[in-house]
Each structure stands twice: as structure tokens, then as C-alpha cells.
Amino acid sequence: MLRNSVLTSIHAATKRYAASTVRNYSRRALTTTAAAFPDLRMETMVQTTTKHGMDVIHDPLLSKGTAFSLSERERLGIRGLVPPRTQEMDKQLQRIIRNLRECRTPLEKFVFMTALQDRNETLFYRLLIDNLQELSQIIYTPTVGDACKRFHSIYRRARGMYFSSLDRGQMAAMVHNWPHDQVDVIVVTDGSRVLGLGDLGANGMQIPIGKLSLYVAGGGIRPTSILPVVLDVGTNNEELLNDPLYLGMGHRRLDGEEYYSFVDEWVHAIQSRYPNALIQFEDFKYPHAYNLLHKYQDKICCFNDDIQSTSAVALAGVLAALKARGKPIDSLDEERIICVGAGSAGVGVCEGIVDCMVEQGKVKSREEAYSRIWMLDQHGLLGNSNIGAGDSGSTPLGAGDRANLDERQLCYLKKDLKDRLSLEDVVKAVKPTVILGLSGAPGVFTEGAIRAMADGVEKPVVFPLSNPTHQSECTAEQAFNWTDGRAIFASGSPFKDVEYKGKICKVNQINNAMSFPGLGLGITVSRASRVTGKMFMETAVTIANMASEEQLKSGVLFPGVGDLREVSKEVAIKVCEVAYDQGLARAQLRQGVSLKGVIEESMWDPEYVPTIRIDGHM
Ligand SMILES: NC(=O)C1=CN([C@@H]2O[C@H](COP(=O)(O)OP(=O)(O)OC[C@H]3O[C@@H](n4cnc5c(N)ncnc54)[C@H](O)[C@@H]3O)[C@@H](O)[C@H]2O)C=CC1
Numbered sequence: 354m355l356r357n358s359v360l361t362s363i364h365a366a367t368k369r370y371a372a373s374t375v376r377n378y379s380r381r382a383l384t385t386t387a388a389a390f391p392d393l394r395m396e397t398m399v400q401t402t403t404k405h406g407m408d409v410i411h412d413p414l415l416s417k418g419t420a421f422s423l424s425e426r427e428r429l430g431i432r433g434l435v436p437p438r439t440q441e442m443d444k445q446l447q448r449i450i451r452n453l454r455e456c457r458t459p460l461e462k463f464v465f466m467t468a469l470q471d472r473n474e475t476l477f478y479r480l481l482i483d484n485l486q487e488l489s490q491i492i493y494t495p496t497v498g499d500a501c502k503r504f505h506s507i508y509r510r511a512r513g514m515y516f517s518s519l520d521r522g523q524m525a526a527m528v529h530n531w532p533h534d535q536v537d538v539i540v541v542t543d544g545s546r547v548l549g550l551g552d553l554g555a556n557g558m559q560i561p562i563g564k565l566s567l568y569v570a571g572g573g574i575r576p577t578s579i580l581p582v583v584l585d586v587g588t589n590n591e592e593l594l595n596d597p598l599y600l601g602m603g604h605r606r607l608d609g610e611e612y613y614s615f616v617d618e619w620v621h622a623i624q625s626r627y628p629n630a631l632i633q634f635e636d637f638k639y640p641h642a643y644n645l646l647h648k649y650q651d652k653i654c655c656f657n658d659d660i661q662s663t664s665a666v667a668l669a670g671v672l673a674a675l676k677a678r679g680k681p682i683d684s685l686d687e688e689r690i691i692c693v694g695a696g697s698a699g700v701g702v703c704e705g706i707v708d709c710m711v712e713q714g715k716v717k718s719r720e721e722a723y724s725r726i727w728m729l730d731q732h733g734l735l736g737n738s739n740i741g742a743g744d745s746g747s748t749p750l751g752a753g754d755r756a757n758l759d760e761r762q763l764c765y766l767k768k769d770l771k772d773r774l775s776l777e778d779v780v781k782a783v784k785p786t787v788i789l790g791l792s793g794a795p796g797v798f799t800e801g802a803i804r805a806m807a808d809g810v811e812k813p814v815v816f817p818l819s820n821p822t823h824q825s826e827c828t829a830e831q832a833f834n835w836t837d838g839r840a841i842f843a844s845g846s847p848f849k850d851v852e853y854k855g856k857i858c859k860v861n862q863i864n865n866a867m868s869f870p871g872l873g874l875g876i877t878v879s880r881a882s883r884v885t886g887k888m889f890m891e892t893a894v895t896i897a898n899m900a901s902e903e904q905l906k907s908g909v910l911f912p913g914v915g916d917l918r919e920v921s922k923e924v925a926i927k928v929c930e931v932a933y934d935q936g937l938a939r940a941q942l943r944q945g946v947s948l949k950g951v952i953e954e955s956m957w958d959p960e961y962v963p964t965i966r967i968d969g970h971m
């Protein structure tokens with residue numbers, strides 16, 4: 354494979370960065386780039402700008418706050434505009450951390466972090482990277498959920514781009530309003546299913562912003578080359594529609610042909626300016642999420658995060674759990690898996706599990722793999738409506754129209770069990786070894802269901818993966834209490850470890866954030882033209898193999914968000930290898946530099962550029 358292969362030239366992506374002088378480089382990246390291109394050394398050790406005076410201080414991509422040297426202050430016309438003492442980043446961090454700790458609520462911390470990002474991105478990312486475990490909970494789940502709900506109340510300053518129903522016919526021109534010529538990663542949402550919080554319309558903007566902050570902090574993508582986007586096709590959220598402060602379009606959601614042609618106009622517009630950018634579709638409601646993925650995945654470089662990245666990390670969790678139970682990683686077919694939630698994430702995760710069972714070669718057919726998975730939606734089990742009530746003692750779960758199930762969901766329909774069986778009844782009938790929650794419905798993992806599960810298996814795998822924390826299918830404490838501390842546990846949003854009868858029970862976080870930053874890095878470095886299923890499968894296996902024997906024994910399945918940069922490097926290597934193997938990579942290979950070396954070199958690391966000067970001045 355390509356792990357030991359070498360590059361024939363510094364790949365095109367690195368060269369592209371090197372040639373640009375208006376980017377904000379890390380000192381480390383500058384040094385490596387300058388070493389590869391000696392003629393660029395002078396150019397890349399400095400950052401040039403056409404800005405002057407207050408405009409420099411107020412540009413978050415240029416600003417160093419108090420860290421401008423005296424000569425820079427002279428050159429940039431900012432002498433006297435900042436306090437006299439030059440204070441480097443370490444002192445700035447001390448002040449920032451002290452102020453951050455004084456915020457009383459997570460939302461206050463969120464507003465504080467946003468304000469920092471808006472005035473000094475280098476410092477923002479340094480702080481975030483150095484405190485990733487703690488601060489990812491602020492800029493990402495769970496706090497980002499609260500921030501989305503209140504986006505229209507806490508809104509301060511523009512970030513990202515909005516394309517609304519007012520903009521039909523104008524999008525191709527609008528894309529040129531974005532100030533950066535180089536964009537590598539775009540995260541786009543229509544705000545129709547924001548985490549487990551439902552339709553939040555244009556308020557969903559915080560999700561692309563938060564995800565892209567993780568691309569930068571966790572995947573080393575440059576802050577100048579990311580673009581958060583909201584497609585404002587309206588909202589069906591009555592509360593927002595009636596709120597005079599709501600910032601999105603005040604009409605109900607477009608649907609059908611109107612909706613798909615709107616998205617299509619945007620895709621064409623964005624492609625016309627950024628043909629090589631990776632597009633991440635995020636938090637689109639089912640079935641739009643799948644329909645858009647199928648429409649575009651073979652045409653442009655794109656993927657759906659909720660379907661595909663979630664699938665990679667959830668599969669990684671299940672495979673690591675097999676290892677933690679002392680079973681071989683290729684014994685997935687021996688598991689009995691219940692998935693609560695039949696939407697984008699539930700179906701996506703189960704498809705990944707089925708793909709993996711098929712690849713492991715222990716099942717004779719895809720159908721056999723489907724038979725190992727029992728899927729429930731809000732009405733209960735996807736089962737056989739011809740089996741009469743009372744046959745299995747189930748509780749009726751309310752009216753719902755099974756005719757709405759599509760062919761992706763129907764694969765999981767069980768002919769031998771009554772339709773709409775409750776979770777507890779399914780557990781009793783099936784004796785599952787793994788239970789996954791991707792429903793956005795808090796508390797649906799009931800005590801009865803989890804206790805019944807724990808009766809049948811020594812180490813029940815309990816993964817309530819819905820976000821944010823209060824939408825989780827059960828809490829960590831409940832899972833450990835109801836399984837007598839035996840559960841292998843992971844949640845979508847973080848919970849603290851639990852002490853149960855004197856034993857520390859480990860909580861893992863299974864969140865697609867462990868996957869997408871590394872994917873973005875791998876795609877950017879290899880300049881892959883497409884994102885493929887194989888990339889996600891390899892990502893899953895890579896992450897599943899990251900924990901040591903000792904960690905697995907203690908209940909740790911893989912590294913946490915705090916180690917995201919390390920995880921991203923490994924994922925990026927795999928993604929690059931697949932891109933080259935599948936003939937999708939456009940960056941050239943050559944002798945001399947390992948893939949790992951190139952990936953490490955191309956990761957942006959926030960440090961102030963040594964010298965900023967005005968374009969044309971020495
Ligand atoms: N941990 C992670 O990385 C990720 C977690 N998620 C979470 O998964 C959840 C679902 O996301 P999507 O599938 O995209 O949403 P979706 O709207 O496409 O699907 C939700 C599904 O849950 C089902 N459901 C709703 N209430 C239910 C109930 N009471 N019992 C059983 N099923 C119920 C619905 O029928 C639907 O099938 C969200 O809360 C989201 O935060 C999604 C992506 C990644």
C-alpha cells in the first residue's frame with residue numbers, strides 16, 4: 354500500500370499554499386514550505402496585506418492583538434492604537450483563559466469564544482487546540498445546540514454565507530462575494546434537522562461554523578480556506594416564524610422540485626468558483642439527506658456527514674467493542690444489533706455495519722447481514738403488520754403510516770416480528786448484544802429495555818448517540834446503573850465517567866467529529882476528486898484499532914476529542930491511500946517524502962506569522 358510510498362514533488366496543495374502570500378501561515382508550516390521552495394522563503398516568512406491602521410487590527414485573520422512588534426506597528430500604521438507593551442501569544446492566552454473561566458454558563462462561554470474568533474482567529478485556534486477536549490463542548494456539541502436555538506438572539510457579526518429563496522437566479526454571482534479565492538472545505542446545511550433539535554431554519558448556521566472550526570483545529574485545514582453555508586429554504590418551525598427577531602426567511606420550507614432545484618442552483622454556483630472544494634452536507638432531514646447524497650456523490654467531491662461520517666465512527670465503536678470483549682474484529686456477524694432511529698444517521702450507520710459484515714465475508718449475502726439488525730422508528734419496530742395485535746404482547750405505539758418507509762428502511766423489516774413492537778419487547782425477543790440510539794428522542798432507552806438487554810449479555814454495548822446531551826437516548830449513569838456497571842458505553846455528546854459501586858466506568862464519545870476533519874485533510878492533501886465508501890470503511894477500521902489493549906480493558910474504545918489532531922492524521926493517511934488506490938487523487942506522487950510527512954507538514958498550526966507588512970512596502 355501507500356503507507357511507505359513517497360512523494361515525487363511537494364504535492365500541489367502544499368505548493369498552492371506556498372505560492373499565496375496573503376494567507377496566515379503557521380511558523381512551522383512556513384519553515385517546511387520555505388525549505389521546499391527556497392525562492393519563496395522570504396515571501397512566506399511574511400504576510401502581506403493591502404490593509405492599514407485599524408483595518409489590520411479589526412481583521413481577525415491578520416490581527417495579533419497586542420503581539421504586533423514595534424516595527425510592525427510603525428509599518429502598519431497602528432502605533433498608538435494598541436497598548437504599548439508587546440505581549441506574545443502565551444501572555445494573551447493567560448488573559449483569555451482567565452476571562453473564559455469567569456463566564457458562568459456554557460452559552461456565555463460560547464459567546465466569548467465567538468467574540469474571540471471574530472477578532473483574532475490565530476489566538477482562537479491556539480486556545481481551541483490546546484484545550485480541545487474542554488472547548489469542543491462549547492463550540493460544538495452540546496453547547497452549539499443551545500447557540501443554534503438562540504442564534505437570532507445572540508447574533509453579533511457576519512460569518513459564512515446565506516443563500517435564500519430571495520437569491521434564485523443570483524447564486525452564481527453571489528459566490529464571488531466570498532472574500533477568499535481558495536476554499537478547500539464547505540459545510541452546508543438547510544437547518545432542517547439540527548442535531549436532535551429539529552427544524553431551526555437559518556439558525557442552523559452555527560453548525561457549519563462549529564464543524565469547520567473542528568476542521569481547522571482537528572484537521573489542520575487553514576481558516577482562510579473554509580466556508581460555512583446555510584441554504585435558507587424557509588422553516589416550518591412556528592416559533593421562529595413568529596419571532597420578529599428571527600433572521601431567516603419568514604416562509605415555510607420549500608419542498609419537492611422547488612427544493613431540489615434550489616439546491617442544484619447552489620451546487621452549480623459554488624462549483625463554478627470552487628470546483629475542487631470538498632462539500633459536506635450537514636443536518637439535512639431524511640429523505641432529503643439521502644436524495645442529495647445520491648444525486649451528487651458521483652458528480653462532485655461531496656459527502657453527507659450524518660450518514661457517512663457517523664457510520665464510520667459508530668462502526669469503529671462497535672468494532673472496538675468487539676475487541677474490548679476479547680472477540681476478533683471480523684466477528685461482526687455474530688452480533689445482534691438494535692438501532693433505534695431510522696433516519697439519515699440510523700440508516701447510514703446500519704448500512705456501514707452491513708457493508709462491513711459483507712466485507713468480512715462471514716455472511717453469505719447482504720440479506721443475511723440485514724437479518725442481524727433490528728430497526729425501530731418513532732412507531733416501534735419495523736416489523737410485519739400482518740401479525741395480529743396480542744401475538745407478542747406488545748404495546749400499541751400510536752398511528753403511523755408504514756407506507757412511508759422507503760427501500761433503504763424496508764431492508765431491515767422483520768417478517769417474524771409484529772410491526773411497531775416496543776423497544777423492550779424487541780429486546781426480549783431478540784436478546785441484542787448492541788443497541789444504538791440515533792433517534793433524537795431523549796430517554797427512549799428505557800430502564801426495562803436496558804435491564805432486559807443486560808440479562809442476556811455479559812458486556813452490553815450501549816451507544817445512545819443522539820445530540821446534544823439532553824436528547825441522548827439515556828444517560829451514562831443510567832446505562833451503568835441498569836447494567837450493573839457492565840456496559841460498554843458511548844454517547845454522541847460527552848458525559849462524565851461514572852463511578853458505580855467503587856468502579857470507574859468509562860464513557861466514550863462517538864461523534865462524527867472523530868472522522869470528518871481527517872477526511873477533509875486527506876481529501877485536501879491528495880486533492881481527491883470524489884469521496885468514497887471505502888474511505889469511510891478504512892476510517893472506521895483505523896479508529897477501531899487505535900486503543901491499546903489496556904485501554905480496551907478499562908472500557909476506552911478509542912481516543913477522545915482531545916486527541917483529534919492525532920486521530921485526524923491517521924484518518925487522513927488512510928483517506929489518501931484510498932484516494933491513490935482508487936485513482937481519485939490529483940496530487941502527484943514522488944520519491945523522498947512520506948505521505949505521513951506531507952500530511953503533517955500541510956496541517957495548519959496557529960502561530961503568528963513573524964512579519965506582516967503592507968503590499969509593496971518593505
Ligand atoms: N453522534 C453522532 O455523531 C451523530 C448523532 N446524530 C444524532 O442522531 C439523531 C438523528 O439524526 P438523523 O437520523 O439525521 O435524523 P432524522 O430526522 O433523519 O431521523 C430520526 C429518526 O428517529 C426516529 N425517531 C424519532 N422519535 C423516535 C422515538 N421516540 N423512538 C424511536 N425512533 C424515533 C424517526 O422516526 C427517524 O427515523 C439526532 O439526534 C442527531 O443528533 C446524527 C449524526 C451524527
Ligand SMILES: CC(=O)C(=O)O
Nearest residue numbers: 548549659820864865
Ligand atoms: C454530530 C452530528 O452531526 C449531529 O448530531 O447531527
Ligand SMILES: [Mg+2]
Nearest residue numbers: 548635636659
Ligand atoms: Mg449532523
